[in-house]
Amino acid sequence: MSYRGAMSCAILAIVAVGFFVQPSLAAVDGVPEDIAALLGLKAAFLDPGGSLEGWNKSTPHCWWVGVGCDELGRVVSLDLNGMNLSGVLSTAVGDLRGLLNLSTAVNSLSGPIPTELSRVSNLRYLNLSNNIFNGSFPSALSRLKNLRILDLYNNNLTGSLPTEVTDLRNLRHLHLGGNFFTGVIPPEYGGWEFLEYLAVSGNELGGRIPPEIGNLSHLRQLYVGYFNSYEGGIPPEMGKLTTLVRLDMANCGLSGEIPAEIGNLVYLDTIFLQVNGLSGRLPTELGQLRSLKSMDLSNNAFTGEILHRLPSLRISPL
Numbered sequence: 001m002s003y004r005g006a007m008s009c010a011i012l013a014i015v016a017v018g019f020f021v022q023p024s025l026a027a028v029d030g031v032p033e034d035i036a037a038l039l040g041l042k043a044a045f046l047d048p049g050g051s052l053e054g055w056n057k058s059t060p061h062c063w064w065v066g067v068g069c070d071e072l073g074r075v076v077s078l079d080l081n082g083m084n085l086s087g088v089l090s091t092a093v094g095d096l097r098g099l100l101n102l103s104t105a106v107n108s109l110s111g112p113i114p115t116e117l118s119r120v121s122n123l124r125y126l127n128l129s130n131n132i133f134n135g136s137f138p139s140a141l142s143r144l145k146n147l148r149i150l151d152l153y154n155n156n157l158t159g160s161l162p163t164e165v166t167d168l169r170n171l172r173h174l175h176l177g178g179n180f181f182t183g184v185i186p187p188e189y190g191g192w193e194f195l196e197y198l199a200v201s202g203n204e205l206g207g208r209i210p211p212e213i214g215n216l217s218h219l220r221q222l223y224v225g226y227f228n229s230y231e232g233g234i235p236p237e238m239g240k241l242t243t244l245v246r247l248d249m250a251n252c253g254l255s256g257e258i259p260a261e262i263g264n265l266v267y268l269d270t271i272f273l274q275v276n277g278l279s280g281r282l283p284t285e286l287g288q289l290r291s292l293k294s295m296d297l298s299n300n301a302f303t304g305e306i307l308h309r310l311p312s313l314r315i316s317p318l
Contacts, residue, residue, distance in 0.1 A: 034098070047084075166186070177226075184206060191215065196218050201224055206230060242264060244265050251275035255276070282304060
C-alpha cells in the first residue's frame with residue numbers, strides 16, 4: 001500500500017443515504033442483472049478467507065453478506081469492508097444500477113478503478129480506501145453527480161491531482177490522501193458549496209496552496225500536509241474558513257509567518273503546523289482561538305514566547 005510514514009487515517013462513519021428494507025419474498029429472485037453483477041464481482045476477487053462463500057444461487061442474493069436491497073430486491077448497498085479480498089474490482093460493478101453505497105475499504109484490491117462505476121448514476125457513497133488501486137483518477141467518475149462521499153485514501157494512484165472531482169458539486173467529504181498524486185492543488189478546489197472534509201495529505205504535491213481554498217464556507221476539516229512540499233506559506237484567505245474545526249498542515253515545506261487571519265477560526269480545536277519552515281513571532285490573534293485544544297508548532301523557526309492565554313490548550317514544544 002502507499003501509506004508512508006506515521007500519518008493518521010481519518011475514520012469514516014458510513015452515512016446512511018438510503019432507507020434499506022427487507023425485500024419481499026417475491027422480489028428477492030426478481031433482479032437477474034444484479035445477481036449476475038454480484039457473481040461477476042465475486043469471480044474477479046481472490047477470497048482466501050471465504051468471506052463471499054455464501055454468494056451463490058442457493059440463497060437469495062439480498063441475504064448475501066455485505067449486500068443490502070430495497071423492497072424490490074434491487075441492490076442498493078454493497079459493503080465489502082475488511083474482508084481480506086484481493087484481485088480486481090470487476091467492471092461488472094457498473095451493472096449495479098441501483099447502488100447507492102459502495103465500500104471495498106481495507107482490502108488488497110489492485111489494478112485501475114473501473115470507469116464503469118460512472119454508470120452507477122445514483123451512487124452517494126464510494127469508499128475504496130486502504131487498497132492498492134493504481135493508475136490515474138478515472139475522469140468518467142465526474143458523472144456521479146449525486147456523490148456525497150468519495151474516499152480514495154491510501155492507494156497507489158498517480159498523475160495530477162484530479163480537477164474532474166470538482167464536477168461533483170454535491171460532495172461533502174473528499175479524501176485523496178496517501179497516494180502519489182503530483183502537481184498542485186487546483187484553485188478549482190475552492191469551488192465546492194457543501195464540502196465539509198478535504199484531505200490531500202501524503203501525496204507529492206507542490207506549488208502554492210491556492211487562496212481559493214478559503215472559499216469553502218462549510219469546511220470543517222482540512223488536511224494538506226505530509227510528503228507534499230509546497231512553495232510559500234499559509235494563505236491569509238484561510239481565515240475565511242470560519243467553520244473549520246481541524247487544520248493539519250504539518251511537514252509540507254511551508255514558509256513565512258502564520259497569518260493573523262487564522263485568529264478568525266473560532267471553532268478550531270486542533271492545529272498542526274509542525275516540521276515546516278515557518279518563522280517570525282506568533283500572532284497575538286491566536287489568543288482568539290478559544291476552542292483550541294491541541295496545537296503543534298514544533299520544528300519551525302518561530303521567535304518570541306508561546307501564548308499563554310489558552311488555558312485548555314496542549315502545546316507541543318517549539
